[in-house]
Structures are given as C-alpha cells and as structure tokens.
Amino acid sequence: xxxxxxxxxxxxKEIAKYPADRKQSAVMAALRIAQVEKGWLANETLEFVAxxxxxxxxxxYEVATFYNMYDLEPCGRHKITVCTNxxxxxxxxxxxxxxxxxxxxxxxxxxxxxxxFTLKEGxxxxxxxxxxxxxxxNHKMHTHLSPExxxxxxxxLK
Amino acid sequence: MSATYTGxxxxxxxxxxxxxxxxxTYVANGGYEPLKKILAEKTxxxxxxxxxxxSALRGRGGAGxxxxxxxxxxxxxxxxxxYVVCNTDEGEPGTFKDRDIVEFNPHQLIEGMIIxxxxxxxxxxxxxxxxxxxxxYESWEKALExxxxxxxxxxxxxxxxxxxxxxxxxxxxxxxxxxxTALLESIEGKKGQPRFKPPxxxxxxxxxxxxxxxxxxxxxxxxxxxxxGGQAFLELGKPNNGGxxxxxxxxxxxxxxxYEIPLGTPFADLLEMAGGVRDGHTLxxxxxxxxxxxxxxxxxxxxxxxxxxxxxxxxxxLGSGAVIVMDETVCMxxxxxxxxxxxxxxxxxxxxxxxEGTGWMYRVIKRIExxxxxxxxxxxxxxxGTNIAGRTICALGxxxxxxxxxxxxxxxxEFEYHIENKKCMVGA
Numbered sequence: 217x218x219x220x221x222x223x224x225x226x227x228x229k230e231i232a233k234y235p236a237d238r239k240q241s242a243v244m245a246a247l248r249i250a251q252v253e254k255g256w257l258a259n260e261t262l263e264f265v266a267x268x269x270x271x272x273x274x275x276x277y278e279v280a281t282f283y284n285m286y287d288l289e290p291c292g293r294h295k296i297t298v299c300t301n302x303x304x305x306x307x308x309x310x311x312x313x314x315x316x317x318x319x320x321x322x323x324x325x326x327x328x329x330x331x332x333f334t335l336k337e338g339x340x341x342x343x344x345x346x347x348x349x350x351x352x353x354n355h356k357m358h359t360h361l362s363p364e365x366x367x368x369x370x371x372x373l374k
Numbered sequence: 375m376s377a378t379y380t381g382x383x384x385x386x387x388x389x390x391x392x393x394x395x396x397x398x399t400y401v402a403n404g405g406y407e408p409l410k411k412i413l414a415e416k417t418x419x420x421x422x423x424x425x426x427x428x429s430a431l432r433g434r435g436g437a438g439x440x441x442x443x444x445x446x447x448x449x450x451x452x453x454x455x456x457y458v459v460c461n462t463d464e465g466e467p468g469t470f471k472d473r474d475i476v477e478f479n480p481h482q483l484i485e486g487m488i489i490x491x492x493x494x495x496x497x498x499x500x501x502x503x504x505x506x507x508x509x510x511y512e513s514w515e516k517a518l519e520x521x522x523x524x525x526x527x528x529x530x531x532x533x534x535x536x537x538x539x540x541x542x543x544x545x546x547x548x549x550x551x552x553x554x555t556a557l558l559e560s561i562e563g564k565k566g567q568p569r570f571k572p573p574x575x576x577x578x579x580x581x582x583x584x585x586x587x588x589x590x591x592x593x594x595x596x597x598x599x600x601x602x603g604g605q606a607f608l609e610l611g612k613p614n615n616g617g618x619x620x621x622x623x624x625x626x627x628x629x630x631x632x633y634e635i636p637l638g639t640p641f642a643d644l645l646e647m648a649g650g651v652r653d654g655h656t657l658x659x660x661x662x663x664x665x666x667x668x669x670x671x672x673x674x675x676x677x678x679x680x681x682x683x684x685x686x687x688x689x690x691x692l693g694s695g696a697v698i699v700m701d702e703t704v705c706m707x708x709x710x711x712x713x714x715x716x717x718x719x720x721x722x723x724x725x726x727x728x729x730e731g732t733g734w735m736y737r738v739i740k741r742i743e744x745x746x747x748x749x750x751x752x753x754x755x756x757x758x759g760t761n762i763a764g765r766t767i768c769a770l771g772x773x774x775x776x777x778x779x780x781x782x783x784x785x786x787x788e789f790e791y792h793i794e795n796k797k798c799m800v801g802a
Binding site: 233234235238240241242243244245247248269271275278279282283284285286300301302303305306307338339340341342343344345346347351354355356357 | 455464465466467468469470472473500504505506507508509541543544545546547548549560561562563564565566581622623624625626630631632665696698699700704709712713716719720722
C-alpha cells in the first residue's frame, strides 16, 4: 500500500516545516492527508505513514486515536459532524441534530445503508457565534444551520 | 442611548475595509512599518519588552498573564535554537475570536509573531490552528506565502541580515491542545498530553528548546503597541488591563458575534451591542469567560465591567472573553450536563482525578437531568470537584469543576427540584 504522488508531495511539504530530525512533527498532517485520499485510516495506512516518517507504528496509532477528527473505521462519503456544545445548543443545535437524524434515519456515529452519509457529534469548533454548525468531511464548515439549510446541504452532497 | 464603541480597535480594524485580509489593505494602513523600523534601527529587545510591559497587555487566551513578564522569562544568552509559538487552538466553548483575526487580519498576526521572534531571539515560529477551522489553516498559509514573497519572512528579512520563518501546524480535534505544553507535544507529533511544569517552556519548550507560547490575539496586539507605544495601548483599557479586547458573545442574544471594545466596558453595554437578550426574553445567567469560567446570575453580571479584575471580584473569570448568555428558558441542569460531557470527552486521560472525576461528574449530572437523581448527589458532585481541583498536571481538571460547582452554588434550587420532582423547574 502507498499513497498517491500528490499526497506524498503534500506530506513532504509538511515535513519541510520542521527541523530535519523532527519528521514526526508532520504526523498529524500526514494522517490528515492520508485520510483525505483513502476516506479513513486503516491499519495499513497508519503503518505506511509510520514508515514514511520513521516512527514506530504504535506512536502513529496513538496520535490517530487521540485526535477525534481521524476516522479509524470506514466512513460514509460525506461525514457530517454537528457541534452540540452549549453555545450551539442554546442557538438551536439540538433541533438541527434531531432533524439530521430523522432525515437520514441514523443516529450519531452511524452511516446510512447506501454509504452516503455518516453522522457524528462534535465538540466545540470555535465558531460559536455562527451556530448551529456542522463540518463536512472535516474541512468545510457550514454555519447558521436550520432544517431548510440542512435540506439544501444534503441535496448538494451526492 | 445606544451603546457603541467608535474608538481605535487593535485587532479587527481591517473589517472596516473592503478587502480586510489582504496584504495591500494591511500595508496601506501602516502594516509592517513597526517591523521595518525595529529592524532598521536594531531596537534592543529590552526596549520592546519594556513597551509591552508598559502596555499592560495580558494574555488573551484565558489566563491573563502579563505578556511582557512572560517574554522576559526567555533566556537571553542561550546558544541554540529558540521558538515562538502562537496558540490558535481555540476550542473553549463560547470562544471564537482568534479565528476572526486569522481570517480577517492575518498579516497583523504574522507581523506580531515576527516581532516576537526578533525580540525573543527565535529562529522560527509555529501557529497551531484548531483543526475544525481547517479553511483558516489554508488561508493563513497563503498569507504566509504573501509575506514571504514581500520579504517579511525567510532569509535576510527587509535587508536586515536576520532570518526568521513561520509555519502553520494543524490541530485535529483535541481541546486539551489549547493547554500550552499539550500543544507543544502535539507539534512534536505526539498525543496532546500536558507536561509537568517546571521546567517551563521558556527553558524547555518545543523540541526541548526555550519557547514562548502566546495567544493569537496577544501576538496580534504587538504591532499596534510598537506603532503607538505601550502607554497608548494601556490607555485604551484601564490600569492593569491595557488595550481593547475581543469579546465573543453567543447564546441567547439577538446578534451573536465578536465585539472589540475597551477592557473595562460595562457588560450591559456589550449586551446592548449584541442586540440584547433575544426578543421577548429575560437574562438569567451568563458565563463570562468561556465554558470553564464559573457561571454568574444575571443580577451579579449586570453589575460587572468587562475586565480581568472586575470579573474576578464577582467570583468568575474573564478568561478568553467568551460570553455565553442564557435566558429564562434555560434549564441549568441540562446546560451543565452538556458542559460536563465536554470535559469528560476531552480529558486527556493522563491524571486519574481528572480522567475518572470528569466521568463521575458527567454521569451524576446526567442522572439528575434524566429524573434519576438522588438527594445526596449535589454534595457528591461538590466533593468530586474538590478532589479533582489542584490534583492534576494541567488546568483542565479545574476547568471541569468550575462550571459544576458554580452552577450548583448559584442555581441549587433548580438541581434540588430536578432531583425531587424528576423533572425540570423551568417551564414547570
């Protein structure tokens, strides 16, 4: 198993940010880049990253399990993570989360049968003033959510 | 009279311009001039630190530690690499100010980090950016490219012969990395578990080298201080609380958002700027400084001014300036249940009192919320809290306890009602 040339070149760019003997510093970025390419992080992907950065596989596994935006199991094509923390909750996040669950027919931590959506509960995104919020595949934030904007968003994600 | 602030803003002034984040906007308004002046005149580091001390700039990440003093801890004559690190790992519920600096005034943060690097003798700097705002990680890297192309970063900056570079490092979903030594571990490519202190980062920091870690808003304030002088910054606020400060207001207000106003502004004025409590409702309680700050009932909060000292006197803390507003419809048990879950979920697991204690607190509050509370539960919660606070490596333990003890202290009758009647007092 390997990663694409494009992914490897992105990882190399990250490695270059740190002192030459500190390649391990790039592990968080490398896992993120690998996850974007593969959809999730299988053990063999973790092992590849470990070898690429000259780290013990267990050290990579520790990082992948510690930070909650890494997915260690297969995930739907579109992962929707909703923040339900207090400021978002006050601004209506529970209504949005309930609407998503009902519309997709799944709960938090579940994937639709067609593999299209995974729904997750998130902790604070640091953007509370624009809540309710969700992240699409970790990197794209959608703000000021309501049942209407959720409908529109889900329609766009094929 | 409607409350407005029309005076100078330190960080979010670019929002009054058409293209706030651009290098052109920043430079056209005096940006990078302080850096050029410092490099041309070879201003001694001691003079820069003196101005920062005069400014009474206090750390904007939550602790309020005097920045000038922190900078003076860095060893002067250290023969090796040193680092400056910016903490943009903004994940304290209610806090969303640093993201706006990175999005709308990235170059002022870059200039602040470069001046910090020059002053502290650093060879490079890293900005640790909260994983969930990944779009800003990308946009800040673009701003770095612009700064590099313009000669403000890299080799021989502005012809001075001095080299310095900056990089972005991403978080990926761990609140604990906002703790400065956990953040350093994370940059080193490890789990974000806080380190024992001492040694402090100024002697043993990133890669074991002397390191200064400051919050985004703190570093972004530096160019303003160097341009206008420490005294002018101090005079924007009040004694011992220099400058304007960004307050992030969320929850039950008509216009949630960021408001940059002088420290010492009455809370009532901020509430008015945010459009007041949402229509038809009344103020019940406020968490004045991010979710870790003790909650204050409306009447106490309405008597406070927004500065480190006034909020501390009222029994809470200004923290990061994240003001969470709750109206009379909020069940305090339910609100606390959500916060308790957050700390349970985010405890790094290193110290037993925090790892186990946050779980205990969450489960007990959950059973009260779901009608299974027991009469002795409130005393139990207070006692679990007492057994966490002060018994952990970092402040997450205390942060988890603050909400629990303050919610129970100020709203005890709601918790007792829940336990006795197995339902909520609000709306009952």
